[in-house]
Amino acid sequence: MTTPPRATAPAPGAPGTQAAPARRLRWLLRLHRPALCVWTVLVVVLAALLLWLGGPLTDASAAAWNQYDACPTTGACGYDQEAILLYKDVSLYTSLTVLTLPFLVAMWAGASLIGRELESGTARLAWTQGVSPTRWLTAKLALPAALVTVGTALAALLNRLAWTAGLGRVDTAKPWYSIETFYASGPVVVAVALAGLAAGTLLGLLLRRSLAALVGSVCATAALWAGIFMALPHLWPTVTRVSSLREGPSGSGIGVAEGLLTADGDRLGIPRYCGSSIDPSCGALFDRLDAVSFYRDYHPASHYWPLQFVASGILLAVAVLLTVLTFRVLRHRTADHRGGLA
The missing domain is CATH 1.20.1050 (Glutathione S-transferase Yfyf (Class Pi); Chain A, domain 2)
Known part of the structure; x- marks a missing residue:
């Protein structure tokens, strides 16, 4: 009685061994x-x-x-x-x-x-x-x-x-x-x-x-x-814009910080409800703080x-x-x- 031949494993570099992992990876993607x-x-x-x-x-x-x-100032028109x-x-x-x-x-x-x-x-x-x-x-x-x-x-x-x-x-x-x-x-x-x-x-x-x-x-x-x-x-470094006390903080962009500038260059916070010196009480408060202008650090469009x-x-x-x-x-x-x- 002759012994049937054994099935030999494919060599490591054979096409079958190279294609099997690729098929399995495609199967993973199909999931x-x-x-x-x-x-x-x-x-x-x-x-x-x-x-x-x-x-x-x-x-x-x-x-x-x-x-x-x-439209005229009355707004009586269609849009x-x-x-x-x-x-x-x-x-x-x-x-x-x-x-x-x-x-x-x-x-x-x-x-x-x-x-x-x-x-x-x-x-x-x-x-x-x-x-x-x-x-x-x-x-x-x-x-x-x-x-x-x-x-x-x-x-x-x-x-x-x-x-x-x-x-x-x-x-x-x-x-x-x-x-x-x-x-x-x-x-x-x-x-x-x-x-x-x-x-x-x-x-x-x-x-x-x-x-x-x-x-x-x-x-x-x-x-x-x-x-x-x-x-x-x-x-990124900000841009600083200085504006008058009457104008208030200005500068359109991503704001980082804003406040008051004193005559000595110190930075102070803005008192509540005082966005400009138009209000006489705010103007008097700015004088007591020795504030001379507003500043705003921000990022412009550039x-x-x-x-x-x-x-x-x-x-x-x-x-x-x-x-x-x-x-x-x-x-x-x-x-x-x-x-x-x-």
């Missing part, structure tokens, strides 16, 4: 195809609304404001009030939607991308099927990071173009330094989204529970927004891009740091490149 489709639909719908806002809706609102400005109100509402809600994108990214990363797979054991199964933990995490993050970058950047760009279209034409258009305009129309929101993706991934890996990771990701993203909101005015780039750089550094920390935690929590958690 989150619904979320990627939802993100694509969300970005497309938001982009369509912003194009409408910056085009026909801005034109209609600008025409309505022209009609309103042409399209609905176009003005619709522009105001759509502008506000689209900007707020752009600002919430980082929250959605972080929630998905913590709850679904990582937390649910560790909780259900899907990640452990993948690691036992020839996909190393490092490659598994790289595959999980690569495509989402690219889609988050492209989608958020597109939304921010269209939001800025829509705001620019109404600048000087629509009286209710927000100023450049408003929260909705500044933070939803530049690279800062893209950097926050990437930092939120990294934070959600790390929390999903640490907590290994989808609900806990979701809550933690929301808190982490809120902390990122709060931190950059408080730090941003101090990331500081828009320096502030955006510096803040974005800091947030991207945070995202890189969180990503590096995530991979280090993953290596410490896996027994080897094949097995599950240590």
Whole structure:
């Protein structure tokens, strides 16, 4: 009786061994195809609304404001009030939607991308099927990071173009330094989204529970927004504008500090209810304080891009740091490149 030949394992460099990990990685990506489709639909719908806002809706609102400005002092004339109100509402809600994108990214990363797979054991199964933990995490993050970058950047760009279209034409258009305009129309929101993706991934890996990771990701993203909101005015040197006591503090932009200047150059706070010396009682109080003028430290419109780039750089550094920390935690929590958690 002859012994049947044994099945030999393919050589390490054989095509079959190279194709198997690629198939498994594609399988990992297919697990989150619904979320990627939802993100694509969300970005497309938001982009369509912003194009409408910056085009026909801005034109209609600008025409309505022209009609309103042409009215006599009595206001007894007709103008399209609905176009003005619709522009105001759509502008506000689209900007707020752009600002919430980082929250959605972080929630998905913590709850679904990582937390649910560790909780259900899907990640452990993948690691036992020839996909190393490092490659598994790289595959999980690569495509989402690219889609988050492209989608958020597109939304921010269209939001800025829509705001620019109404600048000087629509009286209710927000100023450049408003929260909705500044933070939803530049690279800062893209950097926050990437930092939120990294934070959600790390929390999903640490907590290994989808609900806990979701809550933690929301808190982490809120902390990122709060931190950059408080730090941003101090990331670039300010401009100081001095104005008369009768004029009051002046200078349009992101305010940092304001107060009174004495004859000796000392800075004092502004007394309550005394914004100028027009009020005789305030003028007498200024005399007693030896105040000679008002000052205001602020960021003018020319500081828009320096502030955006510096803040974005800091947030991207945070995202890189969180990503590096995530991979280090993953290596410490896996027994080897094949097995599950240590």
